[in-house]
Amino acid sequence: MSSSSTQTPGAVVAPGAASTESTRTKTASPEKASWFLVSPLVLVLGVFLVLPILTIVTVSFWDYNEYNFFPAFILENYSYLLTSQVTLATYLKTFKFMALTWIFCTVIGFTVAYFLAFHVRSLPMQIVLFLICTVPFWTSNIIRMISWIPFLGRNGLANSALISTGVIDEPLEWLLFSDFAVVLAFVHLYCLFMVVPIFNTMMRIDRSLIEAARDAGANGFQILTNVIIPLTKPGIMIGSIFVVTLVMGDFITVRFMSGGQSASVGRVISNEIALLQYPAAAASAVVLLITVLIMIGIMMRFVDIRKEL
């Protein structure tokens, strides 16, 4: 602004007028400007987040028949949902998948990140190894998931290898179409979401803290538990939020890997949509949303991500 006004020396009055005007607008409402600045985000979030959620909440009170749903105000969608045994069973099952996936992802993710951050010393090597971690993500989720099916099947690679090496006589039935298979696929699919944030926070740990700990006489394990883990908490928490929300909302992995025999909240919603029961699906979605929000709220209690970042 200032440079452009100095470039027009002929106009003596004009720049002065302009400047007084601009100062007037500035002083008049700095508040307005910030409203103006925030409005694109408000618009985007409003149109693409708040509005759809409001629609879902509204529809969840509507009524439906075989081919149509229509405005009404009924609580039946919720009353059935909240009293049904299926809901309880499904949520328990989903929580079980979530908890197991979270445990394995955290342990594996932390180990991988630790190795990358503290054992690999050169930056180029770290980058190379980190990229290798992302290689599986170059193919689609579904393909990575489905490729487990021929591997784990009754006559699959895993079973035939185990039989030919004499470890087992009969094929292991629980390898495929079981909870084991579901959790295995989840861990495979979502582990990287844990590795990345943990690696990121680990890289930002000041190395002198570790030296200081060592100088103060801490052994490796004590450094891990007293220095590194507390400092990587925000990373673990961000990764956990990813893993938890992804698993809670999943429907396709559970369907394929359990052979359609296990239910999850996401599958229930997808079934309801398939059967044109949009209001019921909307009610399920609202309950799931609230559940996930509560879970994230609890997780946020443990670590103040904003402070730690």
Added chain:
Amino acid sequence: MTTGTDKTKISRRSVLKGAAATAGLAVGAGAVTGFPTVWAQNIKNVTLRQFGTGVSNLNEVAAKVKEDLGFTLEMTALDSDSVTQRAATQPKGFDIADIEYWICKKVWGAGNLQAMDTSKIKNYDKIVGTFRSGKLTPESTIAQGTAPHTVGFVEGPGGKKFVDNESGWMTLIPTIYNADTLGIRPDLIGRPIESWTELLNPEFKGKASILDISSIGIMDAAMVCEAMGEVQYGDKGNMTKEEIDKTMAIFTEAKKNGQFRAFWKSFDESVNLMASGEVVIQSMWSPAITAVRSKGIPCVYQPLKEGYRSWGGGLGLSANLSGIELDAAYEYINWYLSGWVGGFLMRQGYYSAVPETSKNFMTEDEWGYWFEGKAAKKDVVNPQGQVMEKAGAVRDGGAFYDRMGAVACWNSVMDENKHMVRKWNEFIAA
């Protein structure tokens, strides 16, 4: 600057020229060759958008339509749930709906489809009796469930209510249908299978499967429960709440005991389950059996003494069709029934609505194998040229009248649909 204006002048002039030429051409064509050509030209510009389940949405059909009729047919293949969804909720998204009769019962009320004038359907009189009076032969009894003729007619062009006579206004023009039963791996079972009860036989613990499409799965389940003598049904196609609860209780217990290896939802899944040996007995569709066999793996579409669960599909017209597009749609339907498609589909193991026209497009040997249940004299080849059966083979279940005559129940939608779906979900979640 000058070059700039020159350029614009030239381009403007050329555009005008082009436009005039096109207009002249159009006028000339109309004047010289007369009205029919314009119509024929126009119909070539028509694009009909058809969607349906994978079974009959075949690209070969679209290519043949282009060749025989000149207009474009766009095919979208979806699973039966998505088909229902689209027919009910996206009336502007399609011109022709290739849906099953039970889906028709479900979505007709939404008003997105229009009834067809049977006087415009040339081969109407030759359509198999099942789709008109409900009787395959004058002596046959009508099976339970949503039998096609019960939802095949409405009282008039804008009719919303189904009528029980041949009113002249048809909801769907039948395209293909078949009789379904259980598929088995004879090599892994090693003994004859004769009854639906075998699906829950503990002998096949961890090696059985049922399809996870509630409206069809419940029927297979009902066939099993009835055969076991556990439940007596008034109408398997329209069960009472109590009947549904009993049926699902039996299946839930079986599931908890580990009877099922998996549930399948799509065609490919059923093929893979069977071909990989994960499952040895399961509900299955005819082309899935063929797909397993064409991998060289023995698989039988086992006729069972309690009869078949049958299904039928048909073409319905979107309520939005009018004018030349509607004419094109009628032309397409007449072409559909004129035999080529029928022959094409019958060589994959389905039945066509007008078998006698299809016969003209099949060899005598093919007709004998697929329709009459005779032993094949030569290798049976599918439309893609793959050998499906060796010479001497006989179709599982035999002739058309033996198979379609032994239908125990049609795929259906029940009055207690909501309750049934909930019970089915409980079964899946159990």
